[in-house]
Amino acid sequence: MPEVLKVVLEVAVAVISRLAVVLSGFSLFFFCLDSNSAVLPEDRADALYHYYDGGGVTIQGPSILVRKSIKDKVSVSANYYVDNVSSASIDVVTTASAYTEQRIEKSVGADYLHDKTIMSFNYTASDENDFSARSAHFNVSQDFFGDLTTLTLGYSQGWDEVGKRDEDDFKYDADRRNFRLGVTQVITKNSILALSWETVTDQGQYLNNPYRAIRYLDPSVGSGYSYQDEVYPDTRTSDAIAIRGMYYLPYRAAVKLEAKRFADTWGINANTFSVEYVHPYKDEWIFDGKLRFYQQDRADFYSDLFERIDEQNFRARDKEMSTFSSVTLGFGASYEKELKDWRYLNKYIVNLSLDHIQFDFDDFRDLRVSATPGTEPLYSYNANVIRLFVSVFY
Amino acid sequence: MKPKFIIRSIVGAAIVLLSGCSSIEPWVKPYERQNLADPIMAFSRAPVSDNYLHHVYQAREGARGAEGSAGGGCGCN
Numbered sequence: 001m002p003e004v005l006k007v008v009l010e011v012a013v014a015v016i017s018r019l020a021v022v023l024s025g026f027s028l029f030f031f032c033l034d035s036n037s038a039v040l041p042e043d044r045a046d047a048l049y050h051y052y053d054g055g056g057v058t059i060q061g062p063s064i065l066v067r068k069s070i071k072d073k074v075s076v077s078a079n080y081y082v083d084n085v086s087s088a089s090i091d092v093v094t095t096a097s098a099y100t101e102q103r104i105e106k107s108v109g110a111d112y113l114h115d116k117t118i119m120s121f122n123y124t125a126s127d128e129n130d131f132s133a134r135s136a137h138f139n140v141s142q143d144f145f146g147d148l149t150t151l152t153l154g155y156s157q158g159w160d161e162v163g164k165r166d167e168d169d170f171k172y173d174a175d176r177r178n179f180r181l182g183v184t185q186v187i188t189k190n191s192i193l194a195l196s197w198e199t200v201t202d203q204g205q206y207l208n209n210p211y212r213a214i215r216y217l218d219p220s221v222g223s224g225y226s227y228q229d230e231v232y233p234d235t236r237t238s239d240a241i242a243i244r245g246m247y248y249l250p251y252r253a254a255v256k257l258e259a260k261r262f263a264d265t266w267g268i269n270a271n272t273f274s275v276e277y278v279h280p281y282k283d284e285w286i287f288d289g290k291l292r293f294y295q296q297d298r299a300d301f302y303s304d305l306f307e308r309i310d311e312q313n314f315r316a317r318d319k320e321m322s323t324f325s326s327v328t329l330g331f332g333a334s335y336e337k338e339l340k341d342w343r344y345l346n347k348y349i350v351n352l353s354l355d356h357i358q359f360d361f362d363d364f365r366d367l368r369v370s371a372t373p374g375t376e377p378l379y380s381y382n383a384n385v386i387r388l389f390v391s392v393f394y
Numbered sequence: 395m396k397p398k399f400i401i402r403s404i405v406g407a408a409i410v411l412l413s414g415c416s417s418i419e420p421w422v423k424p425y426e427r428q429n430l431a432d433p434i435m436a437f438s439r440a441p442v443s444d445n446y447l448h449h450v451y452q453a454r455e456g457a458r459g460a461e462g463s464a465g466g467g468c469g470c471n
Contacts (some may be wrong), residue, residue: 009410044441046443048442048443048446050446052450059462063442063446065441065442075471079442083438090450117437121425143421146419146420146424147420148421148422149402178459180459180460184437186422186430187396187428189426189427189429190429190430191420192430192435194437195459195461196461198459198460198461199459200458210405238457238458238459240459240460240461241460242436242460242461246435246437248429248430248432248434248435252432252434253434254432254434254435255435260457260460260461262456262457262458262459262460264456268456268457270455270456270457271458272457280434281432286433286439287436294451294457296455296456296457299456308398319455320453320454320455321405321456326454326455334439334440336433347438351443353443353447354445359454383450383454385447385450386448387443387446389440389442389443391440
């Protein structure tokens with residue numbers, strides 16, 4: 001306990017004493033370019049297999065990333081990612097029929113080191129049979145104050161096309177813009193803090209999932225309710241601000257804390273908290289355990305059961321728009337080995353991560369159970385996520 | 395009058411700012427950063443793997459942003 005107290009006090013004193021310096025120095029960013037620590041990402045190749053199983057949905061597939069630098073000035077990367085989806089989710093079994101589909105995402109990127117700045121460009125194309133997305137991303141980051149501070153600015157633009165299976169004429173565009181700002185600050189020789197903010201704006205005629213429907217009371221049918229199409233607003237703007245901290249413990253291990261606050265113009269407010277513990281074993285092994293809590297309030301126009309047809313101009317019954325919470329428990333293990341006698345390879349890492357997520361809904365009911373409308377049991381489900389990947393560095 | 399005032403303000407601010415540069419000393423020296431450089435202190439040790447988990451959350455939760463990039467598409471209905 002005294003050790004823990006010492007750690008907390010050390011961080012608190014350091015944060016308070018440095019905050020004044022950081023704040024007073026914030027306006028000096030563009031005058032004090034006195035560092036030259038910016039480095040490009042390492043040359044590496046990653047092969048990831050991902051598996052998700054939860055709520056009647058199974059998604060699995062590979063992701064391959066290759067990254068190579070050119071003359072220590074530019075690092076180029078390419079990523080190929082596949083989702084093989086097999087879905088019999090509660091939405092599908094209550095209003096449609098089970099389906100399978102494939103999503104393929106390809107992206108290329110370049111990181112450019114100029115003087116003391118890193119500029120990153122990325123272009124991503126994602127395609128599935130009823131949805132396509134194109135997005136361009138730009139980030140610039142700069143180290144300051146003897147490498148103790150890193151400022152990152154970012155902008156992304158996305159162009160989505162929403163379609164519908166078996167309806168060739170159903171095509172709607174949606175545009176997306178993201179603005180990002182991040183500051184990472186070394187607090188002490190054992191702690192580091194990161195603040196990040198991102199605002200996202202969407203504009204499009206179909207910002208909702210075209211397969212989802214709301215239900216309303218209808219005494220004329222046996223079940224007591226009927227379905228009607230969802231209608232969402234044409235625009236959405238959201239803000240998320242996150243603070244993350246990492247602390248190096250008195251023995252060789254680290255703790256990571258994260259808190260995030262989210263709010264959007266649809267009335268959704270959400271909070272995320274997570275804590276992660278990282279523990280190495282010998283030189284080769286790193287183990288980590290994570291606990292994450294998420295909670296959100298429903299969108300203003302969400303209801304599990306509307307009183308009548310056309311009750312509101314905007315209406316949603318998408319469970320992701322409802323009031324719910326989720327808890328994640330995750331474990332990971334990685335094994336890293338230097339390759340001393342290899343001519344072209346430096347080292348490799350094998351990593352396995354397992355996450356278990358429990359979702360509990362407060363106002364989304366399970367319609368697989370027949371009951372008086374509005375009295376069905378509340379829905380909940382759990383999901384397992386497996387990530388297995390191998391990285392080689394060259 | 396106005397341009398003079400603006401120029402003086404800029405020059406004055408520049409002097410203050412530039413003099414501030416020399417007074418800011420890194421309080422964690424480069425030779426004190428071995429703990430920070432340890433791989434266990436990286437915010438993201440596996441970017442591809444972390445991006446995948448962000449995508450899992452983004453498809454199933456209303457919140458988005460401030461967590462690194464995630465791909466398009468959904469695959470979640």
